Amino acid sequence: MKGYQPRDLAVHGVRVNAVQAAFWCTPFVPRPLRATLLRIDGRPYPAYNDIKDVEYDLGRFSAVVQHVQSDPFAPPSRCYVRVPLAHAAFPPECFSPPARETALRDWLTRRFHAAAKRAGGGELLVDLPGQHVLDRSSVIVDRSAAAAGLPGGGAIEARFTVALPARGRSICGEWAAQIFSETLPRLVHEALLHESTDHSALMAHLCSVEDQQAARSQLAGRGLVAFVADGSVLPRATGASDRPMDAASAVPFSSPPSLRVTLPVPNAGSLTGMGLPRGVTLIVGGGFHGKSTLLEALQVGVYDKVSGDGREGVVTDRMAVKAASIIEALEGGASALLLDEDTSATNFMIRDARMQALVSADREPIRPFITRVRSLWSERGVSTVLVVGGSGDYFDVLMLHEYSPSDATAAAKDVAARIAGGAPPESKADRGMPPTPRRVLSAPGLTAGMKTHTGRASIRFGDEPELDLGGVEQIVEHSQVRAIAEACLRLGGAARPIDDALAELEASIREGGLDVLRPGWRLGNLAAPRMLEVGAALSRLRGLEVEGCVGGRG
Template sequence: MPKTSNDLQTKLHAIHQKGYPAYKELRGTYQFPNYLLYIDHVQGDPFASPSSISVEIPLKTAGFPADYYQKSYTRIALQDYLTRQFEQQVNRYSFRAKGSGKSGLISVTHCGQEILERSACQITKNSIIARFFVGFPANGRRINSIELEKIFFDFLPVCVEKAFFYRNQNTKVVEQVYFLAEDQYFLRKELKRLHLTAFVADASILPRQSGVSDKPLKESIPFFAPDSLAIELTLPHKGTIRGLGIKEGITLIVGGGYHGKSTLLNALESGVYNHIAGDGREYVISDDNGVKLRAEDGRFIKDVDISLFINDLPNKKDTHCFSTCDASGSTSQAAAIVESMEAGSSLFFIDEDTSATNFMVRDSFMQKVIGRSKEPITPFLERARDLYEKAGISTILVAGSSGAFFHIADTIIQMDCYKAIDITASTKVLCKENPLPKTSATEFHQPDSYRIMSTPDFQTKTSRNPHASHADRGLKVKTHDRYTFSIGKETVDLRYVEQLADFEQTSALASMLRFACESLIDNQLTLDEVAKKLISILETKGFSGINSTSYLSCGLAMPRKQEIYACLNRFRRK
């Protein structure tokens, strides 16, 4: 049974000005008038990572219409909205309680432009659970419980009331969150029905403010589809919407420098996620299995069959089971394609600028100088058509220097001063006048995958008991930034996994990899089997299934399966 809020107040008064470790006596559950307060973890001192706190509000008390959270995609959208509302509220009170170090900090997840499932807010069958961090106040290392009392009894009730109670929301805004989620889900279904890889609505704002801000660029030129490629769709709530429908197959985006080629591709890459209203890309929707491919010099590759692209190496190294600790641009891109095929990707995004030139294309003069028998690489140019026709994988490719790609493209879009123009017909006439030399690529085959997911030398058998002491909980993980984390003594580098949208996705990947190392890898499973087990656990148990402690804290966001596979593939192991 939870204790009462009065019990918490009594404890706070009793420990005032004691040594900081006395704060640990507060751990537990307390019943407040409209919610339960959980003190899940107490920081060791005022300068340590802040304490993990959560509140649980009954759905009946919160009062949101049931339709808003009964479907998974509307539930995630509502959770995202509530997290943003809660952040707005707690920001007004953070550090208003005073003290040393992190005293008075109140923080919750800061959401970006994408709508992601997060541990910060979860709607269960009966309640809304919000998780956040609080810096317990102290003077030096002496408890200042009077300031903590302000947080729990003055600040937090106001934040919870304003963020999580329907009666205090702008109901029209909440309704629009629900409507947008339904429209975006409808668009994703329409892509499959109409055999499209992506849709870009007219009047979308594609450019971003800067390299460090993903917000829409003010006063930018809106996107409009050329008439020949435009389609109209009738959404459940927004009604009729017109935009660019990109068909399955090979789509080429061309144009001069700074005319918007990469801007369009970046918007399409990001379209694997839903975006919030006002983002400018909320109706830019791509196949959610789409993956961005690029060269990755120096990356780790383990037992990947890259023979579809690379064969007959001078050192006689077997490319049917290829490994390296320091990949070249071409081998890394070949491996990324095969690994993405294993992950079930049905769409590739490629920018010529970030690709290995020798992997993408070999011009006719080079073929005359260096014959086929002396070149181990079968370029992507010669495989793209087979990837679509035999493996069902479409490609959206940005090219700025090589005209060879015109010959394999089904659709060609020219970006001219941020205006999209369909030049497919006129370019195909030129292609007939300037044919490519015949090539003799080897027969297409589906790459094999029997890779055992082994572990580095640092791995030892560890406890999975969530109630074990911190020292016994196994591998230590730490997320450094949006693209890197450490596990044990190994660093996992995801800087070229460009569709990672959030720091919290990387934190979730770190937790998944730790769980896999501690619970799955010793069973001699293949990498594909490990990935599928992780995905299954997440689908059935959520973040709790991969958590290493008895409580779940704020700070995790759900990655796609493509990023899960990418993380496992880049984990340096034996």
């Protein structure tokens, strides 16, 4: 029609033009899929297997039902869609450098989840990310040989689950056809195509992640263990929420002048804030003045954050560990230890003169941390950041008062010179660090394909006792726990040193993505943990035997 212009419409509560509406509302379900669903309508639930493992062409994308649930009450069916890169039409700057591609996949997961939530009904579910931008299995960019022939030389593959509908235990074929013909195309259009994306918001997300990784990569070369940008909002909304406190209520972070550094980054130009030097740093201050809040921001600074989190400018050395077990952390190659005196055993932190007089050193096998902290740095190059309120025996001090930091090192040294105390001579006689043992995995204890159940901070393998990961505080998402469970199953039969096994696994994931954890399954609910957390899980497995040591580090 001459002079026709697409007018704005509201389709399923989202503003679109007529051309987009036509895409959303056209029934794309192919004849073979619809015919099969109608043929099995009313039949017993296992007949849904007739639609399994067939790639159906749904117009601008294809869909596959990879696994059909055993009955309506079992975990939902696993599916995925593939959108050729040429149809998705995201520009090249979204894929390079690699930090941007990881951030793009995270962005698409969030949009796919939000679109599914808006659709309602609960039949179709997408893994829910938190505040952290992680390597995920929910959306991948497939450039494999199998995908090379697609337009654009590859595809965006998005994984999700569908609760295939039933009445009792009988198939609802028409309802299932509606999911594939109406709901799924709408979600793909809303979430996985560039034409439906707010490009400026997308680029802000990608550039923020790229800047965070660039800042983190500079820490070692600048002699820093962590960096906190001025203006960062560290407090969270509530104790049960990881979202930021309202900016009007929060005190923005401001670096002490003596610790202020500037890091160049590719998109924002530069970030200015506090650089925590390598070595031993003490965070002190009165109760409820922000010490633990700062430490909690540092411990998750090993991960990138979403734009608007408030902690995008907090970056920490990737190998820093909130140490539940120091030997375990050292075995995993930790570069820094993050400790809070409030959650540490008193006899672990220090033994005062009176206790040493009462219980002599030859009767106490536990060496207090104060006798090791300096040699950890001088002999191993392992830094320590310690929140402390009850002991003045560690110095290089950052003072927090009403959430504002100041460099109190000079004042602390003056106090140490004027006031007798500190660690007694016996404790100060640092005996040096013994070599870290290299433990060897022996009896498998776990078998591939073993049934697992994961909680937010726990794993159960078959009938084995529950594996509690509550003390491994740098696990930030349930999806990481699922990946750790898969990693443990993969490594369960490894008869080699733990550190070698973890290094090989990390290299495999870097090369082949999270799909290497269970080849052929296309699991869409995994997020990459660090190998430090996988090692921590292995150390807690009761059924996994560990046979001796082979040499040691240090």
